[in-house]
Amino acid sequence: MxxxxxxxxxxxxxxxxxxxxxxxxxxxxxxxxxRAVVRAAIKMEIxxxxxxxxxxxxxxxxxxxxxxxxxxLRRFIRTDLADLHKHGVKIRVIGARGGIEGxxxxxxxxxxxxxxSNDGLQLTVAFNYGSRDEIxxxxxxxxxxxxxxxxxxxxITPETMSSYLDTSELPDPDLLIRTSGEVRLSNFLLWQCAYxxxxxxxxxxxxxxxxxxxDAIATFRHRERRFGGLRKRSSA
Numbered sequence: 001m002x003x004x005x006x007x008x009x010x011x012x013x014x015x016x017x018x019x020x021x022x023x024x025x026x027x028x029x030x031x032x033x034x035r036a037v038v039r040a041a042i043k044m045e046i047x048x049x050x051x052x053x054x055x056x057x058x059x060x061x062x063x064x065x066x067x068x069x070x071x072x073l074r075r076f077i078r079t080d081l082a083d084l085h086k087h088g089v090k091i092r093v094i095g096a097r098g099g100i101e102g103x104x105x106x107x108x109x110x111x112x113x114x115x116x117s118n119d120g121l122q123l124t125v126a127f128n129y130g131s132r133d134e135i136x137x138x139x140x141x142x143x144x145x146x147x148x149x150x151x152x153x154x155x156i157t158p159e160t161m162s163s164y165l166d167t168s169e170l171p172d173p174d175l176l177i178r179t180s181g182e183v184r185l186s187n188f189l190l191w192q193c194a195y196x197x198x199x200x201x202x203x204x205x206x207x208x209x210x211x212x213x214x215d216a217i218a219t220f221r222h223r224e225r226r227f228g229g230l231r232k233r234s235s236a
Contacts, residue, residue, distance in 0.1 A: 002174035002220055004048035005213075006196070007037065008188055011180030011204030018204075024068040029206035031072055035080065040210035041121050042087055044217075048122045048170055052188050056096060056130035070104060073127075077107045081114065088120025094166035095129030096137070124170060131190040138164035167192055175220045177213075179205045197223050 009030060016026030034051065041049045054069060084091065093108045108127070141164050145151035162168060173189060173196045181202040185193065199216045201208075 001044070001046065002217060003046075004050065004171050004173045004175075005041070005046055005217070006050040006052070006173040006176045006189055006193075008052045008176070008178040008186060009034070009205040009208075010178060010182055010186075012206060014180065015204035015206045023065055026204075026206060027065075027069060027072055031076055033205055033208040034076070036209055037213055038084070038089070038121070038123060040213050041123075042089070043210075044213075046121065048124065048173075050124040050126060050167075050170070050173065050189070052126045052129065052186075054095075054127045054129070055187060056128055056133055057187065059099065059128075070101065073104065074107060077111055081111050084123070085115050085118065088118045089115060090118040090120065090122050091115045092122065092124040092169070093127050094124060094134070095127045096133055097128070100128055122170070124167070126188065129166070130187045131185075132187055134166050135161075135191055161191070165191060172196065174225075175199065175217065177201065177216045179203055179208055195225070197225065 012026035012030040013023040014026075015029065016023050034053075037051075038049065053073070058069075059066065081091075091111050093112060097105060138161060142151060142156055142160065146153060146156075167189070170192075172192045172194070176185075176189070176193055176196045177199045178185075179201050181200070183200045189196075197220050199219050201212065201216065203212065
């Protein structure tokens with residue numbers, strides 16, 4: 001089983017368009033898939049699940065859609081937080097805090113604080129997140145320490161860089177799943193996915209179920225991970 005599964009949840013709008021519904025309805029159905037995949041991860045005892053919920057580039061979308069997305073985020077936290085806490089889920093939120101409304105920041109901080117001691121599923125939500133921004137912030141932090149004489153250029157290694165990223169407390173993803181048929185990472189966990197197995201699915205996110213997750217993990221388990229090494233030879 002993978003220790004860490006990351007998912008790019010894509011296709012809510014196209015799912016809705018195919019059914020003559022508004023994009024808002026697509027996002028509402030997407031929230032149901034979030035609930036389903038979190039429940040599945042708990043039952044399957046996957047240690048880490050990371051969901052790409054809102055990218056730093058998504059602010060360019062129409063304001064009405066952004067308002068709907070923020071409303072859904074507020075509703076999800078208020079409605080589901082108690083149940084997640086009851087099941088021992090520990091919540092992390094990665095991404096920049098700039099530009100986010102104050103009440104949403106408080107909801108995020110409350111959710112993180114309430115679940116901070118839980119030892120069940122480690123649920124990380126990438127919100128207002130962009131990998132290039134994350135790497136830039138990490139590089140800036142290290143540069144400031146070098147300027148202050150607290151860090152030398154020789155101290156900067158891949159391990160040092162990883163420790164300054166938003167995901168410093170997480171293992172790198174073993175498996176990344178993207179829905180909607182798009183075949184790209186879209187600025188998500190670029191550093192962390194150096195050796196991640198990628199599974200791209202031709203379904204939209206609202207159609208994602210526990211069975212979909214199980215099938216993706218089955219695909220992962222049939223792959224040989226070599227991390228730059230050679231293929232293992234058969235002993236036969």
